[in-house]
Amino acid sequence: MTTTATPAPATPAPATGRSRASDLDGLRGLAALSTVLFHVWQQYHRYDAAGSHPPIDQPLIGAALSFEVIDLFFVMSAYLLTLSYARAAIDGGATRTARVFLFRRAVRILPLYVLAVLTVWATRNPDLPGDWRDLAEHLTFTHLFDQRRIFYTLGPSWSLSLEVCFYLVLVVLGPLAVRACRPLRRRGARIAVCAAGCAALYALPWVWIAVAHHGLGVPHTDWVVYFGPAARFGGFAAGMGLAVLTTALGERGRPRRAVALPLTAAVLAALYALSLLSAPENAAFTYYHPLASALWAVLLYATLRIRRRTVWNRFLTARWLTLVGLCSYSLFIWHEPVMLQLHRAGLLPAQQAGFPLAVLLVLAAALPVAWLSYWLLEYPAGLLGRLKDGRGRPREFYPEAPPATA
Template sequence: MSAEAAPARNRASAIDGFRGLAALSTVAFHVWQQYFRYDAEGAHPPVDDPALGAVLSLEVIDLFFVLSAYLLTLSYARAAIDGRSTKPARLFLFRRTIRILPLYVLAVLVVWAMRNPTLPGDWRDLVEHLTFTHVFDRQRIFYTLGPTWSLSLEVLFYLLLVALGPLAVRACRPLRRRGSRVAVCAAGCAALFAAPLAWIAVAHYVFGVPHTDWVVYFGPQARFGGFAAGMGLAVAVVALGDRGRLGPRTALPLAGVGLAGLFALSLDSGPENFTFTFYHPLASLLWAGLVFGTVHVRQQTFWQRMLTARWLTTVGLISYSLFIWHEPVMLQLHKAGLLPVGQSGFPLAMLIVFAVALPVAAASYWLVEYPASLLGRLKDHRGRPREFYPEPATR
């Protein structure tokens, strides 16, 4: 392997490591929610240690948003800032479609059919999930596949990106100074980040909308800050270039600040305080800083070596399947009486869910995700149908 290829491969493996950590944390978080007890005295978490509870209850959906926006915005940032070419929108959307739709549609149909054994069932729930509009339904937002409300935002972000990305490229093309092009891209990302902040502030402090109004606080108008942070990260990486890569003395403290900040947010997330209200925009910035201090480095750091461990990158490979199937697995285990009851059963329940969900996710990846990904070869780099020629006959 060449000297240039090794760092690139390490950075890609680190992204897979992030995905693996996020997927594992998502499973732990939802088991945590399952064992949270509410009574007249309030909420009681299944772990008495506040520090351990903060780790287990850390929400990582913003990391998924940041990673997705960062990776998908890079090509547009390079085109806008350095004049490189971009892939056609149709190719981008085609590859995104084959990436998420086959597994998602299969899971929605299977889980919905299990929960609606007689027709017509809750047909509106099925239609909303298949059209990614359940995030706008306060009642059904968490039906069928609860965590997939975030996929609705992903799909909307794809459409936003293919609309705004080319506009940014055109706006930057007449600008001669590279710094001006960087400023235009950065300003656009800042505006996209500020809009959800303003929405949340007005909704909470002006109109007093409760945090349980899911459509208000889970919709794109409130959660697109995570994507904007990832877009800003892509702009920063391209703007700094290889010369701006961080050394270990800068990268490790930056990653440490990100981790410490995320831990503090999770620890201090009372339902009515400032950090709770603006938890997700703040978390997005911290995740962006953490990712930046991990991938934009000159040499591999201790933190990057942890993320690139084989077992973690393997989980990252199947992370989408794990994200899709872990909740139905958990609920089926609970329905079958295979999970211990009571708050004291939380640690064992988490191990059981992991023990079942990980093999299910691995099977799902190899049987559904990977075969679907091969469809990407049907189009070339310009988005045109690829021609396949038969092998010449040999004697």
């Protein structure tokens, strides 16, 4: 008599670095698509003496379509860029020099950004000298501080000005944190120092907004006040805090599927409720961005720290979505000029009822442009970031060095 052994059920492996990268690509893709949807929504959201007239006059649907995700970009960026500093401060080790860090950030964002600014500005200023101040401010990332021109040329690029501010802050505060933690013998003390710094940075926009809105009565349309670094740094601070948390926990604190999936659903529901309640007369609107930043950080934690992958992770790693995520920066840069060009050519529906069709038309035009932009400009420029190692030495002379990370 023979018996056949019953194989033990396979245990799903924890998320790997590649799967986490795919999750991030999926999140970038979702955020980029949501940004396009939001800006088409703004294009069709009209106002008159009788009040606001959204393209779809249904608050529940409108809250989903007008969902803002810019804080997710900030949280993800800060999380990824702060990880090396957090690991060096808490567990020791080296970090990239400021020169290498800024060089890699420059080759990542500048070639595409400069080309887009020059192209769009030239088409809108056919007669020289044109609005030369607008061009100068965009090329120096200072349009964020110009109440009149903050949304000129490339409207969404105000967020890139914030990114550049964050890079400059990080190359100062990151090494300071490492230096401050180095004399501390207890790991818990080093974690506490890093966490306290992130908490202080996260508190900054709350205080700034409270003083501006409640204390000084600054209107929400003062873009410099409410779109500037002091008001919008909550997203970066939340991402920095997430980097410190994941470094502090190490392989511990990974939520199980039974916890991670409900937590993800709860965060998405809270973000939707925040969008639904976000009207100028209430606190959800006034403090929307620091609140949303904290929620996005929790979502990233539940997504990236999961022990076993969930249906949410499988959705994020769908091939079509990760491909959109791959060219998300190009889509972010080009979608508004493409949308406005379609509008000027009369190719978008004139009536608000045509909003759904307008979304499809903008995506149909912007996605191929973004894909070509990625392969013709972003990808080749990104290769430049691999020419130097972490100490700024030419990488080709050190073949044993590991591949560069983003």
